[in-house]
Amino acid sequence: MHLRCETVLDGLRNRHGTIIDARAAAEAVAERNQAAAEIYRTTLLQHTGTLLTAARGALDSLPPARHHAGWAARLDNLEHAADQIQQILSEAAHEPDNETAHTTQQAMWPHLVTWAEHAGTARDLADLQHTPTTTELPGDELRKWTHLARAARSSGRLTPYESWYDAEQRLITIAVLQHEDETFTAVALAGDLDSPDVQVLGHYEDEMEAIDASPPPVPPGVLHPTASPYAERAHCAEVSFQVLIQDVREARRASDVAEAIETAVDRYGLTRGQLIRLEEFISVCAEFAQALGTQHAQRVAGRLGALSRQFAVLTAELRDAGDDLSSTVAVLPPHRTPLAHRPPGTGHPAIPTTLPGTAPPATTPAHRR
Numbered sequence: 001m002h003l004r005c006e007t008v009l010d011g012l013r014n015r016h017g018t019i020i021d022a023r024a025a026a027e028a029v030a031e032r033n034q035a036a037a038e039i040y041r042t043t044l045l046q047h048t049g050t051l052l053t054a055a056r057g058a059l060d061s062l063p064p065a066r067h068h069a070g071w072a073a074r075l076d077n078l079e080h081a082a083d084q085i086q087q088i089l090s091e092a093a094h095e096p097d098n099e100t101a102h103t104t105q106q107a108m109w110p111h112l113v114t115w116a117e118h119a120g121t122a123r124d125l126a127d128l129q130h131t132p133t134t135t136e137l138p139g140d141e142l143r144k145w146t147h148l149a150r151a152a153r154s155s156g157r158l159t160p161y162e163s164w165y166d167a168e169q170r171l172i173t174i175a176v177l178q179h180e181d182e183t184f185t186a187v188a189l190a191g192d193l194d195s196p197d198v199q200v201l202g203h204y205e206d207e208m209e210a211i212d213a214s215p216p217p218v219p220p221g222v223l224h225p226t227a228s229p230y231a232e233r234a235h236c237a238e239v240s241f242q243v244l245i246q247d248v249r250e251a252r253r254a255s256d257v258a259e260a261i262e263t264a265v266d267r268y269g270l271t272r273g274q275l276i277r278l279e280e281f282i283s284v285c286a287e288f289a290q291a292l293g294t295q296h297a298q299r300v301a302g303r304l305g306a307l308s309r310q311f312a313v314l315t316a317e318l319r320d321a322g323d324d325l326s327s328t329v330a331v332l333p334p335h336r337t338p339l340a341h342r343p344p345g346t347g348h349p350a351i352p353t354t355l356p357g358t359a360p361p362a363t364t365p366a367h368r369r
Contacts, residue, residue, distance in 0.1 A: 002116070002230060005032035017238075033105035036112045040085065044115065048082040051119075054126035062128070062167050062218075071125065071219065074118040081111035113230045121219045128167060128216055137202065145187065145200040152177050153193055160193065161186070161207045164217030171294070172201070172217075174210045186210040194295035223288050238271050239263050254330040261322030265315050275315050282308040 008028040012021045019025045055075055059068060085108050092104040137145065152158035157178040166172050170190045177185045188210045191198035204210040244260045251257050266273040286304035289297045 001032050001035050005029060015239075030102060030105070033109045034101075036116075037105040037108050040108070040112055040115065041089070044119075045085075048078070051122050051126055052079055052082075054129060055122040056125075058125045058128040065169060067221075071121055074121045075125075077114055078118055078122055081114035084111045113228075116230060117228055124217060124219045128218070135202075137200065142200065145203055146198070148179075149175070149177060149187055149189060149200050150196075150198065158193070162211065164220065166215035167218055168215070170215075172214055174207055174214065176207065177203075188214045192294045221291075223284075223291055239274070241274055244274075252332055254325050254328045258322045258326030261318060261325070265319045265322070275311075275318070279308060279311045279315060282311055 005028050009019070009025055012019050012025050012028075014020050052075055056072075059071055059075070062068065088104055088107050088111075092100055136142070149158060159176045159178070161174045161176055163171060163173040171192060173189045173193060175187055175189060175193070177187050179185065186204045186207045186209065188201040188204070189198055190201055202210065202213055204213060241264070244264055247260045248257050251260070262273075263271075264273045264275045267276050282304055286301050286308055289301035289304055292301075
């Protein structure tokens with residue numbers, strides 16, 4: 001619902017990011033608020049207390065870890081948001097008119113965002129109450145399957161399917177192991193797949209059976225703790241590559257193209273150039289890969305970091321080329337004449353087939369006697 005609303009709002013902005021139809025924008029926001037409030041009221045409201053109680057109980061039973069304080073704070077935020085929503089609904093029950101409903105839904109939205117952002121933490125923690133009983137493999141079988149998994153990993157025959165962290169902070173990975181006879185087995189492993197300490201927890205018929213039999217996941221982390229898909233976006237005038245390409249196609253002066261290049265590589269302006277944003281995109285992808293912590297992810301992070309540095313050099317070179325182009329103070333020669341267009345239905349002008357300055361062959365008819 002949030003993304004649908006954002007799409008509508010984006011369609012109501014001009015090139016400079018300004019809303020051009022305030023009434024339509026207000027209607028889109030009101031529709032989003034109403035839909036979100038109705039879904040919470042009909043599906044979550046009666047279960048919030050049970051969910052939070054189960055999540056807190058599971059959290060209290062876990063082995064101590066530094067991130068538990070953050071999870072507890074999320075549960076506190078969810079409880080506060082639920083209380084605020086309940087209070088808003090109670091106050092609105094005394095004035096059941098359309099205007100009050102609109103105001104109520106608008107007041108609920110920030111608290112609904114809290115549930116949209118953090119309900120997954122409560123759900124994952126509550127699910128820990130249903131931890132399956134796992135039986136460790138006997139010593140000989142454990143060594144056999146762990147050896148098979150390590151050999152398959154080194155030869156490219158171990159394909160990861162899904163991974164998560166469990167309550168003991170172990171990285172759990174479900175993978176498909178291809179045997180030398182071309183048969184396949186689903187295995188659950190604990191630890192970094194490229195580490196000598198990785199161990200097989202069990203082997204199964206398929207991936208779903210392996211997932212069901214393995215320790216359940218705890219809530220995953222985030223790269224930037226302040227990041228939120230529901231945060232208010234700062235809209236600024238961004239020029240797309242499509243617009244820049246068209247500007248170059250229509251350009252007549254070197255300064256026009258130099259300006260397009262400067263727009264693409266602008267690092268310090270209000271909008272920041274598209275190439276600068278691409279450089280930032282590669283850099284944050286490298287940061288994410290680095291944060292994963294596994295040996296394979298570290299290698300990927302190194303590749304992305306190298307790409308980011310190469311792109312920074314490319315951007316600087318392009319900026320320098322744009323400055324050189326601007327210094328030429330040149331215009332396109334006049335023989336590059338634009339095609340003359342006519343309104344639809346009037347036909348198109350004939351395209352000359354002879355070079356300028358040459359006369360067509362003589363066509364004077366012969367005289368009759």
